[in-house]
Amino acid sequence: MITLQNVRKDYLVEKKSITALKKIDLTIERGEVFGIIGHSGAGKSTLIRCINLLEKPTMGSIIVDGQDLTRLSPSQLQTARREIGMIFQHFNLLSSATIYENIAFPLRLSKRSKSEIDKKVRDLLELVGLADHAKKYPAQLSGGQKQRVGIARALANDPKVLLCDEATSALDPMTTQSILKLLSDINKKLGLTIVLITHEMHVIREICDRVGVIDGGEIVELGPVAEVFLNPKQSITQEFVEQVSDFDFPEELLEQYKKMPAPERACHQVVQVSFLGDTTFQPVLFQVLQSLPVQFNILHGTINRIKDTPFGRLVLEITGEPDDARDAVKHLQERGLRVEVLL
Amino acid sequence: MDFNDLFVNIQWADIWTACGETLYMVAISTLFTALIGLPLGVLVVLTSPGHLLQNRLVYAVLSFIINIFRSIPFIILLIMLIPFTQILVGTSIGVTAAIPPLVIGSAPFFARLVEVSLREVDKGVIEMAQSMGATTWQIISRVLLPEARSGIIAGITITLVALVGYTAMAGVIGGGGLGDLAIRFGYQRFQTDVMIVTTVIMIVLVQVFQTLGDKLVRRFNRK
The missing domain is CATH 3.30.70.260 (ACT domain)
Known part of the structure:
Protein backbone atom coordinates (compact mmCIF):
# COMPACT_ATOMS: atom_id res chain seq x y z
CA MET A 1 0.00 0.00 0.00
CA ILE A 2 2.77 2.38 0.95
CA THR A 3 6.37 1.96 -0.13
CA LEU A 4 9.18 4.28 0.85
CA GLN A 5 12.28 3.75 -1.23
CA ASN A 6 15.62 5.14 -0.29
CA VAL A 7 14.03 8.17 1.34
CA ARG A 8 16.36 10.83 2.64
CA LYS A 9 15.48 14.19 4.12
CA ASP A 10 17.92 17.00 4.81
CA TYR A 11 16.98 20.31 6.38
CA LEU A 12 18.83 23.52 5.97
CA VAL A 13 19.06 25.15 9.38
CA GLU A 14 21.01 28.40 9.43
CA LYS A 15 22.90 27.37 6.30
CA LYS A 16 23.91 24.06 7.85
CA SER A 17 22.48 20.87 6.49
CA ILE A 18 20.90 18.55 9.05
CA THR A 19 19.87 15.04 8.10
CA ALA A 20 16.50 14.04 9.56
CA LEU A 21 16.10 10.81 7.62
CA LYS A 22 19.15 8.91 6.42
CA LYS A 23 17.87 6.15 4.22
CA ILE A 24 14.44 4.76 4.81
CA ASP A 25 13.19 1.70 2.98
CA LEU A 26 9.83 0.59 4.21
CA THR A 27 6.78 -1.24 2.93
CA ILE A 28 3.44 -0.97 4.68
CA GLU A 29 0.84 -3.56 3.74
CA ARG A 30 -2.76 -2.84 2.84
CA GLY A 31 -5.07 -2.99 5.85
CA GLU A 32 -2.39 -3.19 8.53
CA VAL A 33 -1.83 -0.90 11.48
CA PHE A 34 1.81 0.08 11.30
CA GLY A 35 3.48 1.86 14.18
CA ILE A 36 6.66 3.87 14.16
CA ILE A 37 8.19 4.50 17.55
CA GLY A 38 11.11 6.74 18.42
CA HIS A 39 12.30 9.43 20.76
CA SER A 40 11.70 13.07 19.89
CA GLY A 41 14.19 14.14 17.26
CA ALA A 42 14.58 10.61 15.92
CA GLY A 43 12.87 11.60 12.68
CA LYS A 44 9.50 9.92 13.16
CA SER A 45 7.54 13.10 12.61
CA THR A 46 9.47 13.87 9.45
CA LEU A 47 8.91 10.32 8.28
CA ILE A 48 5.11 10.38 8.60
CA ARG A 49 4.95 13.84 7.05
CA CYS A 50 6.93 12.56 4.08
CA ILE A 51 4.20 10.02 3.37
CA ASN A 52 1.74 12.72 2.27
CA LEU A 53 4.55 15.01 1.17
CA LEU A 54 3.91 17.69 3.79
CA GLU A 55 7.69 17.33 3.86
CA LYS A 56 9.25 16.84 0.47
CA PRO A 57 12.00 14.22 0.73
CA THR A 58 15.41 15.30 -0.51
CA MET A 59 15.81 11.95 -2.21
CA GLY A 60 13.88 8.76 -2.81
CA SER A 61 10.32 7.94 -3.74
CA ILE A 62 7.06 7.63 -1.83
CA ILE A 63 4.65 5.24 -3.46
CA VAL A 64 1.11 5.24 -2.13
CA ASP A 65 -1.35 2.87 -3.78
CA GLY A 66 0.87 2.45 -6.81
CA GLN A 67 1.43 6.17 -7.35
CA ASP A 68 4.80 7.85 -6.81
CA LEU A 69 3.83 11.06 -4.99
CA THR A 70 7.22 12.69 -5.54
CA ARG A 71 6.61 12.74 -9.30
CA LEU A 72 3.18 14.41 -9.22
CA SER A 73 2.38 17.97 -10.24
CA PRO A 74 1.02 20.22 -7.47
CA SER A 75 -2.58 19.74 -8.60
CA GLN A 76 -2.17 15.97 -8.97
CA LEU A 77 -0.68 15.91 -5.49
CA GLN A 78 -3.73 17.76 -4.13
CA THR A 79 -5.97 15.09 -5.60
CA ALA A 80 -3.76 12.27 -4.30
CA ARG A 81 -3.76 13.76 -0.80
CA ARG A 82 -7.54 13.41 -0.61
CA GLU A 83 -6.95 9.66 -0.50
CA ILE A 84 -4.72 10.05 2.55
CA GLY A 85 -6.37 11.16 5.77
CA MET A 86 -4.33 12.62 8.59
CA ILE A 87 -4.90 13.33 12.26
CA PHE A 88 -2.69 15.45 14.49
CA GLN A 89 -1.42 15.68 18.03
CA HIS A 90 -3.05 19.06 18.53
CA PHE A 91 -6.12 18.16 16.48
CA ASN A 92 -5.80 21.22 14.20
CA LEU A 93 -9.51 21.95 14.07
CA LEU A 94 -10.88 25.18 12.64
CA SER A 95 -11.77 27.15 15.75
CA SER A 96 -14.13 29.39 13.80
CA ALA A 97 -16.22 26.52 12.43
CA THR A 98 -18.75 24.23 14.10
CA ILE A 99 -18.03 20.52 14.52
CA TYR A 100 -20.31 19.87 11.57
CA GLU A 101 -18.39 22.32 9.38
CA ASN A 102 -15.05 20.95 10.52
CA ILE A 103 -16.03 17.49 9.33
CA ALA A 104 -17.53 18.92 6.14
CA PHE A 105 -14.30 20.82 5.42
CA PRO A 106 -12.55 18.23 3.21
CA LEU A 107 -15.82 17.57 1.39
CA ARG A 108 -16.23 21.26 0.62
CA LEU A 109 -12.67 21.32 -0.70
CA SER A 110 -13.56 18.63 -3.19
CA LYS A 111 -16.80 20.49 -4.05
CA ARG A 112 -19.32 17.76 -3.25
CA SER A 113 -23.02 18.45 -3.42
CA LYS A 114 -24.86 19.75 -0.37
CA SER A 115 -26.97 16.65 0.18
CA GLU A 116 -23.96 14.39 -0.23
CA ILE A 117 -22.03 16.43 2.33
CA ASP A 118 -24.90 16.37 4.78
CA LYS A 119 -25.34 12.62 4.58
CA LYS A 120 -21.62 11.95 4.92
CA VAL A 121 -21.17 14.31 7.87
CA ARG A 122 -24.14 12.82 9.73
CA ASP A 123 -22.78 9.30 9.19
CA LEU A 124 -19.35 10.31 10.44
CA LEU A 125 -20.74 12.10 13.49
CA GLU A 126 -22.54 8.87 14.28
CA LEU A 127 -19.41 6.77 13.72
CA VAL A 128 -17.31 8.78 16.16
CA GLY A 129 -20.17 9.19 18.64
CA LEU A 130 -20.58 12.96 18.43
CA ALA A 131 -24.02 13.22 16.84
CA ASP A 132 -25.24 15.53 19.62
CA HIS A 133 -22.37 17.97 19.23
CA ALA A 134 -22.78 18.97 15.57
CA LYS A 135 -23.54 22.61 16.31
CA LYS A 136 -20.87 23.15 18.95
CA TYR A 137 -17.51 24.79 18.40
CA PRO A 138 -14.19 23.04 19.08
CA ALA A 139 -13.51 25.19 22.16
CA GLN A 140 -16.56 23.60 23.80
CA LEU A 141 -15.22 20.04 23.45
CA SER A 142 -12.78 17.97 25.49
CA GLY A 143 -9.48 16.77 24.03
CA GLY A 144 -10.79 13.30 23.29
CA GLN A 145 -13.87 14.69 21.56
CA LYS A 146 -11.68 17.02 19.50
CA GLN A 147 -9.61 14.08 18.32
CA ARG A 148 -12.82 12.26 17.39
CA VAL A 149 -13.73 15.24 15.23
CA GLY A 150 -10.24 15.03 13.72
CA ILE A 151 -10.76 11.36 12.93
CA ALA A 152 -14.20 11.97 11.40
CA ARG A 153 -12.76 14.76 9.28
CA ALA A 154 -9.86 12.59 8.14
CA LEU A 155 -12.32 9.88 7.04
CA ALA A 156 -14.63 12.24 5.14
CA ASN A 157 -13.10 11.60 1.72
CA ASP A 158 -13.04 7.80 2.25
CA PRO A 159 -9.25 7.65 2.26
CA LYS A 160 -7.30 4.45 1.81
CA VAL A 161 -4.67 5.47 4.32
CA LEU A 162 -4.88 7.22 7.67
CA LEU A 163 -1.77 8.90 9.06
CA CYS A 164 -1.73 9.54 12.81
CA ASP A 165 0.86 12.08 13.93
CA GLU A 166 1.17 11.51 17.71
CA ALA A 167 -2.62 11.39 17.77
CA THR A 168 -2.93 10.43 21.43
CA SER A 169 0.08 12.20 22.93
CA ALA A 170 -1.96 15.15 24.16
CA LEU A 171 -4.64 13.00 25.74
CA ASP A 172 -5.03 11.44 29.17
CA PRO A 173 -4.71 7.63 29.52
CA MET A 174 -8.44 6.89 29.56
CA THR A 175 -9.16 9.04 26.53
CA THR A 176 -6.14 7.55 24.78
CA GLN A 177 -7.66 4.09 25.23
CA SER A 178 -10.97 5.15 23.72
CA ILE A 179 -9.30 6.84 20.75
CA LEU A 180 -7.12 3.79 20.14
CA LYS A 181 -10.17 1.58 20.27
CA LEU A 182 -11.93 3.82 17.76
CA LEU A 183 -8.93 3.65 15.43
CA SER A 184 -8.78 -0.10 15.80
CA ASP A 185 -12.51 -0.42 15.04
CA ILE A 186 -12.15 1.75 11.95
CA ASN A 187 -9.22 -0.32 10.78
CA LYS A 188 -11.30 -3.47 11.05
CA LYS A 189 -14.56 -2.05 9.78
CA LEU A 190 -13.23 -0.10 6.82
CA GLY A 191 -10.06 -2.08 6.10
CA LEU A 192 -8.18 1.20 6.29
CA THR A 193 -4.39 1.14 6.36
CA ILE A 194 -3.20 3.06 9.42
CA VAL A 195 0.27 4.46 9.95
CA LEU A 196 0.94 5.99 13.34
CA ILE A 197 3.91 7.50 15.05
CA THR A 198 4.31 7.67 18.80
CA HIS A 199 6.84 7.71 21.58
CA GLU A 200 4.64 5.52 23.75
CA MET A 201 5.11 1.77 23.54
CA HIS A 202 1.69 1.04 24.99
CA VAL A 203 0.08 2.63 21.93
CA ILE A 204 2.05 0.22 19.75
CA ARG A 205 1.11 -2.72 21.96
CA GLU A 206 -2.55 -1.72 21.91
CA ILE A 207 -3.30 -1.52 18.20
CA CYS A 208 -0.32 -2.12 15.92
CA ASP A 209 0.30 -5.19 13.80
CA ARG A 210 3.88 -4.30 12.98
CA VAL A 211 6.28 -1.80 14.44
CA GLY A 212 9.37 0.00 13.21
CA VAL A 213 11.79 1.53 15.67
CA ILE A 214 13.40 4.71 14.40
CA ASP A 215 16.59 6.15 15.79
CA GLY A 216 18.89 8.78 14.34
CA GLY A 217 16.92 8.94 11.10
CA GLU A 218 17.06 5.19 10.46
CA ILE A 219 14.73 2.27 11.04
CA VAL A 220 16.84 0.15 13.40
CA GLU A 221 14.36 -2.62 14.09
CA LEU A 222 11.26 -3.83 12.34
CA GLY A 223 8.86 -6.68 12.81
CA PRO A 224 5.51 -7.95 14.09
CA VAL A 225 4.74 -6.29 17.41
CA ALA A 226 4.66 -9.51 19.42
CA GLU A 227 8.06 -10.52 18.14
CA VAL A 228 9.65 -7.16 18.83
CA PHE A 229 8.11 -7.20 22.28
CA LEU A 230 9.30 -10.61 23.27
CA ASN A 231 12.67 -10.43 21.62
CA PRO A 232 13.87 -6.86 21.27
CA LYS A 233 17.30 -6.80 19.65
CA GLN A 234 18.47 -3.20 19.78
CA SER A 235 19.06 -1.54 23.11
CA ILE A 236 16.72 1.32 22.16
CA THR A 237 13.98 -1.20 21.48
CA GLN A 238 14.61 -2.83 24.83
CA GLU A 239 14.23 0.60 26.40
CA PHE A 240 10.83 1.08 24.78
CA VAL A 241 9.71 -2.40 25.77
CA GLU A 242 10.79 -1.68 29.36
CA GLN A 243 8.38 1.29 29.33
CA VAL A 244 5.36 -0.96 29.34
CA SER A 245 6.83 -4.01 30.99
CA ASP A 246 5.08 -4.95 34.18
CA PHE A 247 7.35 -7.94 34.39
CA ASP A 248 9.62 -6.87 37.21
CA PHE A 249 11.49 -9.99 38.10
CA PRO A 250 13.19 -9.56 41.47
CA GLU A 251 16.79 -10.66 40.81
CA MET B 1 -28.29 81.71 32.34
CA ASP B 2 -30.16 80.40 29.33
CA PHE B 3 -28.97 77.17 27.73
CA ASN B 4 -28.59 78.87 24.36
CA ASP B 5 -26.33 81.56 25.85
CA LEU B 6 -23.72 78.87 26.43
CA PHE B 7 -23.64 78.03 22.75
CA VAL B 8 -23.99 81.47 21.09
CA ASN B 9 -21.77 80.56 18.17
CA ILE B 10 -23.33 77.23 17.38
CA GLN B 11 -25.00 76.92 14.03
CA TRP B 12 -26.65 73.54 14.44
CA ALA B 13 -27.29 73.22 10.72
CA ASP B 14 -23.55 73.57 10.06
CA ILE B 15 -22.77 71.05 12.76
CA TRP B 16 -25.10 68.45 11.24
CA THR B 17 -23.70 69.07 7.78
CA ALA B 18 -20.18 68.60 9.15
CA CYS B 19 -21.34 65.47 10.94
CA GLY B 20 -22.67 64.07 7.67
CA GLU B 21 -19.42 64.92 5.90
CA THR B 22 -17.36 63.16 8.53
CA LEU B 23 -19.51 60.04 8.40
CA TYR B 24 -19.39 60.06 4.60
CA MET B 25 -15.59 60.35 4.51
CA VAL B 26 -15.11 57.71 7.20
CA ALA B 27 -17.57 55.26 5.64
CA ILE B 28 -16.26 55.46 2.07
CA SER B 29 -12.61 55.48 3.05
CA THR B 30 -13.06 52.55 5.46
CA LEU B 31 -14.67 50.59 2.65
CA PHE B 32 -11.78 51.24 0.24
CA THR B 33 -9.20 50.78 2.99
CA ALA B 34 -10.59 47.32 3.63
CA LEU B 35 -10.74 46.50 -0.07
CA ILE B 36 -7.09 47.44 -0.57
CA GLY B 37 -5.63 46.65 2.84
CA LEU B 38 -7.08 43.15 3.22
CA PRO B 39 -5.56 41.65 0.04
CA LEU B 40 -2.37 43.56 0.73
CA GLY B 41 -2.12 42.08 4.23
CA VAL B 42 -2.89 38.59 2.93
CA LEU B 43 -0.23 38.93 0.23
CA VAL B 44 2.38 40.13 2.72
CA VAL B 45 1.75 37.11 4.95
CA LEU B 46 1.66 34.57 2.12
CA THR B 47 4.89 35.80 0.54
CA SER B 48 6.73 36.03 3.86
CA PRO B 49 9.54 33.50 4.48
CA GLY B 50 8.31 30.01 5.25
CA HIS B 51 4.76 30.66 4.09
CA LEU B 52 2.65 29.26 1.27
CA LEU B 53 3.76 31.61 -1.51
CA GLN B 54 7.15 32.45 -0.05
CA ASN B 55 8.78 35.08 -2.29
CA ARG B 56 11.57 37.24 -0.95
CA LEU B 57 11.33 39.94 -3.61
CA VAL B 58 7.56 40.49 -3.49
CA TYR B 59 7.62 40.41 0.29
CA ALA B 60 10.45 42.95 0.54
CA VAL B 61 8.86 45.31 -1.98
CA LEU B 62 5.40 45.19 -0.37
CA SER B 63 6.81 45.64 3.08
CA PHE B 64 8.91 48.59 1.91
CA ILE B 65 5.95 50.35 0.27
CA ILE B 66 3.80 49.85 3.36
CA ASN B 67 6.50 51.30 5.56
CA ILE B 68 6.94 54.35 3.33
CA PHE B 69 3.27 55.27 3.48
CA ARG B 70 3.11 54.59 7.17
CA SER B 71 5.99 56.96 7.86
CA ILE B 72 4.62 59.99 5.98
CA PRO B 73 2.59 62.26 8.30
CA PHE B 74 -0.99 62.33 7.08
CA ILE B 75 -1.09 66.11 6.68
CA ILE B 76 1.88 65.90 4.29
CA LEU B 77 0.39 62.96 2.42
CA LEU B 78 -2.79 64.98 1.92
CA ILE B 79 -0.86 67.69 0.10
CA MET B 80 1.55 65.41 -1.74
CA LEU B 81 -1.33 63.48 -3.23
CA ILE B 82 -3.19 66.49 -4.65
CA PRO B 83 -2.15 65.81 -8.29
CA PHE B 84 -3.02 62.13 -7.91
CA THR B 85 -6.41 62.95 -6.39
CA GLN B 86 -7.09 65.36 -9.24
CA ILE B 87 -6.57 62.58 -11.77
CA LEU B 88 -8.48 59.98 -9.77
CA VAL B 89 -11.66 61.86 -8.77
CA GLY B 90 -11.49 64.91 -11.03
CA THR B 91 -11.10 67.45 -8.23
CA SER B 92 -8.53 68.21 -5.57
CA ILE B 93 -10.82 69.97 -3.12
CA GLY B 94 -13.88 69.01 -1.15
CA VAL B 95 -15.10 65.98 0.74
CA THR B 96 -14.64 63.51 -2.11
CA ALA B 97 -11.09 64.76 -2.74
CA ALA B 98 -10.25 63.83 0.86
CA ILE B 99 -11.04 60.16 0.29
CA PRO B 100 -8.03 59.04 -1.82
CA PRO B 101 -5.46 60.37 0.67
CA LEU B 102 -7.49 58.93 3.56
CA VAL B 103 -7.48 55.52 1.90
CA ILE B 104 -3.82 55.65 0.95
CA GLY B 105 -2.92 56.80 4.43
CA SER B 106 -4.86 54.07 6.23
CA ALA B 107 -4.71 51.04 3.90
CA PRO B 108 -1.05 50.25 4.74
CA PHE B 109 -1.88 50.64 8.43
CA PHE B 110 -4.83 48.26 8.07
CA ALA B 111 -2.70 45.85 6.01
CA ARG B 112 -0.31 45.56 8.98
CA LEU B 113 -3.23 44.85 11.32
CA VAL B 114 -4.46 42.15 8.92
CA GLU B 115 -0.94 40.74 8.79
CA VAL B 116 -0.79 40.48 12.57
CA SER B 117 -4.13 38.68 12.83
CA LEU B 118 -3.28 36.26 10.01
CA ARG B 119 0.00 35.36 11.69
CA GLU B 120 -1.99 34.39 14.77
CA VAL B 121 -3.65 31.59 12.78
CA ASP B 122 -2.28 28.25 13.96
CA LYS B 123 0.29 26.85 11.49
CA GLY B 124 -1.06 23.38 12.22
CA VAL B 125 -4.45 24.29 10.79
CA ILE B 126 -2.85 25.44 7.54
CA GLU B 127 -0.91 22.21 7.43
CA MET B 128 -4.11 20.26 8.03
CA ALA B 129 -5.71 21.97 5.03
CA GLN B 130 -2.66 21.16 2.89
CA SER B 131 -2.79 17.54 3.97
CA MET B 132 -6.40 17.41 2.78
CA GLY B 133 -5.46 18.64 -0.66
CA ALA B 134 -6.57 22.28 -0.33
CA THR B 135 -5.40 24.72 -2.99
CA THR B 136 -3.73 27.96 -1.93
CA TRP B 137 -6.91 29.87 -2.71
CA GLN B 138 -8.96 27.44 -0.60
CA ILE B 139 -6.53 27.87 2.26
CA ILE B 140 -6.93 31.66 2.09
CA SER B 141 -10.71 31.67 1.76
CA ARG B 142 -11.61 28.70 3.95
CA VAL B 143 -8.90 28.70 6.58
CA LEU B 144 -6.88 31.92 6.95
CA LEU B 145 -9.66 34.50 6.61
CA PRO B 146 -12.33 32.70 8.68
CA GLU B 147 -9.82 31.83 11.42
CA ALA B 148 -8.57 35.44 11.55
CA ARG B 149 -12.08 36.88 11.28
CA SER B 150 -12.40 38.38 14.75
CA GLY B 151 -8.88 39.84 14.54
CA ILE B 152 -9.68 41.43 11.20
CA ILE B 153 -12.90 42.92 12.57
CA ALA B 154 -10.92 44.37 15.47
CA GLY B 155 -8.50 45.80 12.89
CA ILE B 156 -11.33 47.44 10.97
CA THR B 157 -12.59 49.01 14.19
CA ILE B 158 -9.17 50.45 14.99
CA THR B 159 -8.86 51.77 11.43
CA LEU B 160 -12.33 53.33 11.58
CA VAL B 161 -11.46 55.19 14.76
CA ALA B 162 -8.12 56.33 13.32
CA LEU B 163 -9.95 57.59 10.24
CA VAL B 164 -12.24 59.77 12.37
CA GLY B 165 -9.07 61.50 13.55
CA TYR B 166 -7.57 61.73 10.06
CA THR B 167 -10.69 63.44 8.67
CA ALA B 168 -10.01 66.38 10.97
CA MET B 169 -7.09 67.26 8.72
CA ALA B 170 -9.12 67.01 5.54
CA GLY B 171 -10.10 70.64 6.09
CA VAL B 172 -6.72 71.61 4.64
CA ILE B 173 -8.01 70.72 1.22
CA GLY B 174 -11.54 71.92 1.94
CA GLY B 175 -12.67 68.49 2.98
CA GLY B 176 -15.06 69.72 5.62
CA GLY B 177 -16.29 67.60 8.48
CA LEU B 178 -16.35 67.98 12.24
CA GLY B 179 -12.61 68.30 12.69
CA ASP B 180 -12.45 71.06 10.10
CA LEU B 181 -15.20 72.94 11.95
CA ALA B 182 -13.35 72.55 15.21
CA ILE B 183 -10.15 73.97 13.73
CA ARG B 184 -11.64 76.84 11.76
CA PHE B 185 -14.21 78.04 14.26
CA GLY B 186 -13.24 76.56 17.56
CA TYR B 187 -9.52 77.21 17.32
CA GLN B 188 -8.92 79.96 14.77
CA ARG B 189 -11.92 82.09 15.81
CA PHE B 190 -11.76 81.27 19.52
CA GLN B 191 -15.30 79.90 19.54
CA THR B 192 -14.83 77.53 22.46
CA ASP B 193 -18.42 76.30 22.30
CA VAL B 194 -17.95 75.04 18.72
CA MET B 195 -14.77 73.30 19.80
CA ILE B 196 -16.57 71.58 22.66
CA VAL B 197 -19.62 70.50 20.68
CA THR B 198 -17.65 69.08 17.76
CA THR B 199 -15.25 67.30 20.07
CA VAL B 200 -18.09 65.77 22.06
CA ILE B 201 -19.74 64.52 18.87
CA MET B 202 -16.48 62.94 17.75
CA ILE B 203 -16.04 61.30 21.14
CA VAL B 204 -19.55 59.87 20.86
CA LEU B 205 -18.84 58.62 17.32
CA VAL B 206 -15.66 56.87 18.39
CA GLN B 207 -17.40 55.30 21.38
CA VAL B 208 -20.20 53.99 19.17
CA PHE B 209 -17.79 52.56 16.58
CA GLN B 210 -15.63 50.92 19.23
CA THR B 211 -18.59 49.39 21.06
CA LEU B 212 -20.08 47.98 17.85
CA GLY B 213 -16.69 46.65 16.81
CA ASP B 214 -16.09 44.96 20.15
CA LYS B 215 -19.54 43.37 19.97
CA LEU B 216 -18.79 41.91 16.54
CA VAL B 217 -15.38 40.65 17.67
CA ARG B 218 -17.00 38.84 20.60
CA ARG B 219 -19.69 37.43 18.36
CA PHE B 220 -17.16 35.92 15.97
CA ASN B 221 -14.55 34.83 18.46
CA ARG B 222 -14.94 31.09 19.05
CA LYS B 223 -11.70 30.48 20.89
Missing part, protein backbone atom coordinates in the same frame (compact mmCIF):
# COMPACT_ATOMS: atom_id res chain seq x y z
CA GLU A 252 17.34 -11.36 44.55
CA LEU A 253 15.24 -14.49 44.08
CA LEU A 254 18.13 -16.01 42.20
CA GLU A 255 20.54 -15.37 45.07
CA GLN A 256 19.23 -18.17 47.27
CA TYR A 257 19.88 -20.67 44.46
CA LYS A 258 23.42 -19.39 43.94
CA LYS A 259 24.18 -20.00 47.62
CA MET A 260 23.15 -23.65 47.46
CA PRO A 261 25.86 -26.31 47.62
CA ALA A 262 26.74 -27.71 44.19
CA PRO A 263 24.98 -31.11 44.36
CA GLU A 264 21.74 -29.52 45.49
CA ARG A 265 22.07 -26.70 42.92
CA ALA A 266 22.21 -29.27 40.14
CA CYS A 267 18.65 -30.33 40.94
CA HIS A 268 17.24 -26.78 40.76
CA GLN A 269 16.97 -24.94 37.53
CA VAL A 270 15.42 -21.50 37.06
CA VAL A 271 13.96 -20.68 33.64
CA GLN A 272 11.90 -17.91 32.12
CA VAL A 273 9.08 -19.12 29.89
CA SER A 274 7.23 -16.88 27.42
CA PHE A 275 3.88 -17.82 25.93
CA LEU A 276 2.30 -16.18 22.94
CA GLY A 277 -1.17 -16.57 21.48
CA ASP A 278 -3.10 -19.79 21.97
CA THR A 279 -0.44 -21.53 24.03
CA THR A 280 -1.14 -19.02 26.78
CA PHE A 281 -4.29 -20.84 27.69
CA GLN A 282 -3.15 -24.42 27.12
CA PRO A 283 -2.24 -26.61 30.06
CA VAL A 284 1.33 -26.94 28.79
CA LEU A 285 2.99 -27.05 32.20
CA PHE A 286 0.60 -29.69 33.40
CA GLN A 287 1.28 -31.89 30.39
CA VAL A 288 5.02 -31.74 30.99
CA LEU A 289 4.55 -32.52 34.68
CA GLN A 290 2.61 -35.64 33.78
CA SER A 291 5.28 -37.00 31.48
CA LEU A 292 8.40 -36.27 33.54
CA PRO A 293 9.37 -36.72 37.21
CA VAL A 294 9.94 -32.98 37.79
CA GLN A 295 8.26 -30.28 39.85
CA PHE A 296 7.48 -26.73 38.87
CA ASN A 297 7.49 -23.84 41.29
CA ILE A 298 6.18 -20.55 39.91
CA LEU A 299 8.38 -17.72 41.21
CA HIS A 300 7.03 -14.85 39.19
CA GLY A 301 4.68 -14.23 36.31
CA THR A 302 2.38 -11.98 34.26
CA ILE A 303 -0.20 -12.39 31.54
CA ASN A 304 -0.83 -9.53 29.16
CA ARG A 305 -2.03 -8.71 25.67
CA ILE A 306 -0.31 -7.46 22.56
CA LYS A 307 -3.12 -6.07 20.42
CA ASP A 308 -5.44 -9.09 20.38
CA THR A 309 -2.81 -11.67 21.18
CA PRO A 310 -2.44 -12.78 24.77
CA PHE A 311 1.06 -13.38 25.99
CA GLY A 312 2.46 -14.45 29.30
CA ARG A 313 5.80 -14.74 31.04
CA LEU A 314 6.63 -17.00 33.95
CA VAL A 315 9.76 -17.60 35.95
CA LEU A 316 9.79 -21.24 37.00
CA GLU A 317 11.92 -23.25 39.29
CA ILE A 318 12.28 -26.78 37.93
CA THR A 319 13.16 -29.32 40.59
CA GLY A 320 14.32 -32.77 39.54
CA GLU A 321 17.23 -34.74 38.16
CA PRO A 322 19.35 -32.59 35.81
CA ASP A 323 18.51 -34.84 32.84
CA ASP A 324 14.79 -34.66 33.51
CA ALA A 325 14.97 -30.90 33.94
CA ARG A 326 16.74 -30.63 30.58
CA ASP A 327 14.04 -32.76 28.98
CA ALA A 328 11.35 -30.59 30.56
CA VAL A 329 12.89 -27.53 28.94
CA LYS A 330 13.00 -29.34 25.62
CA HIS A 331 9.34 -30.34 25.95
CA LEU A 332 8.31 -26.79 26.66
CA GLN A 333 10.20 -25.57 23.63
CA GLU A 334 8.62 -28.23 21.44
CA ARG A 335 5.22 -26.91 22.44
CA GLY A 336 6.11 -23.52 20.99
CA LEU A 337 7.22 -21.71 24.12
CA ARG A 338 10.27 -19.55 24.34
CA VAL A 339 12.43 -20.80 27.22
CA GLU A 340 15.41 -18.96 28.59
CA VAL A 341 17.55 -20.61 31.28
CA LEU A 342 18.32 -18.06 33.97
CA LEU A 343 20.27 -20.32 36.33
